Amino acid sequence: MITLQNTLYVMTPQAYVHLDNTTLRVDVEHEKRLQVPLHHVGTLVCFGNVLVSPALVHRLADEGKSLVLLDGFGRFKARMEGPVSGNILLxxxxxxxxxxxxxxxxxxxxxxxxxxxxxxxxxxxxxxxxxxxxxxxxxxxxxxxxxxxxxxxxxxxxxxxxxxxxxxxxxxxxxxxxxxxxxxxxxxxxxxxxxxxxxxxxxxxxxxxxxxxxxxxxxxxxxxxxxxxxxxxxxxxxxxxxxxxxxxxxxxxxxxxxxxxxxxxxxxxxxxxxxxxxxxxxxxxxxxxxxxxxxxxxxxxxxxxxxxxxxxxxxxxxxxxxxxxxxxxxxxxxxxxxxxxxxx
The missing domain is CATH 1.20.120.920 (CRISPR-associated endonuclease Cas1, C-terminal domain)
Incomplete structure (x- = not known):
């Protein structure tokens, strides 16, 4: 896991990304590996077999944050965004x-x-x-x-x-x-x-x-x-x-x-x-x-x-x-x- 300019990249296979109150938490084999305030994250990028909780998906959408899914080789699969997005402006x-x-x-x-x-x-x-x-x-x-x-x-x-x-x-x-x-x-x-x-x-x-x-x-x-x-x-x-x-x-x-x-x-x-x-x-x-x-x-x-x-x-x-x-x-x-x- 690495955070670059408000983008969190999760690359560990079988990682589980979920909400923990007002924070985003990453667990691997039921052990906490990372926990950051959600307001510090603008985009969540998941490589390969990474699990994301439904509650976090909804929260990201509600706050206009992006969820990007890539396969294990880094090829783009999908991007989810809520109704408020700056991409059209970009x-x-x-x-x-x-x-x-x-x-x-x-x-x-x-x-x-x-x-x-x-x-x-x-x-x-x-x-x-x-x-x-x-x-x-x-x-x-x-x-x-x-x-x-x-x-x-x-x-x-x-x-x-x-x-x-x-x-x-x-x-x-x-x-x-x-x-x-x-x-x-x-x-x-x-x-x-x-x-x-x-x-x-x-x-x-x-x-x-x-x-x-x-x-x-x-x-x-x-x-x-x-x-x-x-x-x-x-x-x-x-x-x-x-x-x-x-x-x-x-x-x-x-x-x-x-x-x-x-x-x-x-x-x-x-x-x-x-x-x-x-x-x-x-x-x-x-x-x-x-x-x-x-x-x-x-x-x-x-x-x-x-x-x-x-x-x-x-x-x-x-x-x-x-x-x-x-x-x-x-x-x-x-x-x-x-x-x-x-x-x-």
């Missing part, structure tokens, strides 16, 4: 912002800058940790190029220009990816660049699978705070496309997905048997491989970090939810600009 602000070129540009700039900054941090770590100077040189050069791309985001005057900067930065980043793979693993995980729809090698298959799980988490986070995941600022709005979830996903790709993929590869935790090749050359994770990656993903999400802006410890899995709340505050005009998560 969504109105979101639609106004999407129609305002200046607001759209600034939010898109934050998304791109966060992605490039975190990508550069991953390459810098790779350059520090490699024992081969022939690998360190290209990685250092790539970080210099990404630093220039990061500076360019400040001068971009249109969203299309930002998309161009982001595309160039991604090309530089992925062209250096092979140097972070340990030499002994490069034959097994050959890398010649990012391929999608379908992925054409094992590492691309791994990245695509991790990105899809991250996408689910980002969409759930936006639904939880009441934002419309379809209406984005950087990504073009299309029917059936969760453009805002794609926007939020950008700052986490390198930190959460790419770093985990490289860890699994470099530690030899995945082998040829964890992948399968389909007709036409598409490479996908086999069932055994998916189970391994999901387990590693869930373990990674339980690790704690200190949020650099809030200076508060939290599980890594809650980062998208925290950033979604900051994004909502920015859209409402409560923050001067949106501050993406920057890995250390």
């Amino acid at each position: 969504r109105q602000a979101q639609h106004r912002g999407a129609s305002d070129a200046a607001i759209t540009l600034e939010l898109a700039r934050s998304c791109v800058a966060g992605k490039i900054r975190n990508s550069r941090t991953l390459l810098q770590r790779g350059a520090r940790e490699t024992k081969d100077q022939e690998d360190a040189g290209p990685l250092t050069t790539a970080t210099q190029h990404l630093a220039a791309s990061l500076r360019s985001t400040a001068g971009a005057s249109t969203v299309d220009e930002l998309r161009g900067i982001e595309g160039d930065a991604a090309r530089i980043y992925f062209s250096s990816f092979n140097y972070i793979i340990k030499p002994i693993m490069r034959d097994q995980f050959q890398w010649s660049g990012r391929t999608r729809r379908p992925p054409l090698d094992k590492l691309n298959a791994l990245l695509s699978f991790l990105y899809s799980m991250l996408m689910n988490d980002c969409r759930s986070a936006l639904e939880t705070v009441g934002l419309d995941p379809q209406l984005g600022f950087l990504h073009v709005v299309r029917p059936g496309r969760a453009a805002l979830a794609l926007d939020l996903q950008e700052e986490f790709r390198a930190t959460l997905c790419d770093r985990l993929a490289l860890t699994l590869v470099n530690r030899g935790q995945l082998s040829d048997g964890d992948f399968e090749t389909r007709e036409g050359g598409a490479v996908l994770l086999a069932d055994k491989g998916r189970r391994k990656v999901v387990a590693a993903w869930q373990e990674r999400k339980q690790e704690e970090i200190t949020h650099p802006l809030l200076d508060q410890k939290m599980p890594i899995g809650l980062l998208p939810f925290m950033q979604a709340r900051l994004l909502a505050r920015s859209i409402r005009g409560e923050m001067v600009s949106y501050l993406p998560y920057l890995a250390r």
Whole structure:
């Protein structure tokens, strides 16, 4: 259990959340684990098999507080709200912002800058940790190029220009990816660049699978705070496309997905048997491989970090939810600009 900005996240399986006079109480195996005044809680978010008493459900509805249900993997299932809700006001602000070129540009700039900054941090770590100077040189050069791309985001005057900067930065980043793979693993995980729809090698298959799980988490986070995941600022709005979830996903790709993929590869935790090749050359994770990656993903999400802006410890899995709340505050005009998560 963790409370962030008046939102209580209950992640312990079989936890029982109920009213105790004017407090909200969380019991696990009939033992009290947490008790907080109800007026301190604005939203209750339950992951997986968490029980909520009917009395608490009614009380939350009466007081205009939200109850959000996610499955055990963090995918959004439902949100319950009483008759008084600020979400319509938030969504109105979101639609106004999407129609305002200046607001759209600034939010898109934050998304791109966060992605490039975190990508550069991953390459810098790779350059520090490699024992081969022939690998360190290209990685250092790539970080210099990404630093220039990061500076360019400040001068971009249109969203299309930002998309161009982001595309160039991604090309530089992925062209250096092979140097972070340990030499002994490069034959097994050959890398010649990012391929999608379908992925054409094992590492691309791994990245695509991790990105899809991250996408689910980002969409759930936006639904939880009441934002419309379809209406984005950087990504073009299309029917059936969760453009805002794609926007939020950008700052986490390198930190959460790419770093985990490289860890699994470099530690030899995945082998040829964890992948399968389909007709036409598409490479996908086999069932055994998916189970391994999901387990590693869930373990990674339980690790704690200190949020650099809030200076508060939290599980890594809650980062998208925290950033979604900051994004909502920015859209409402409560923050001067949106501050993406920057890995250390």
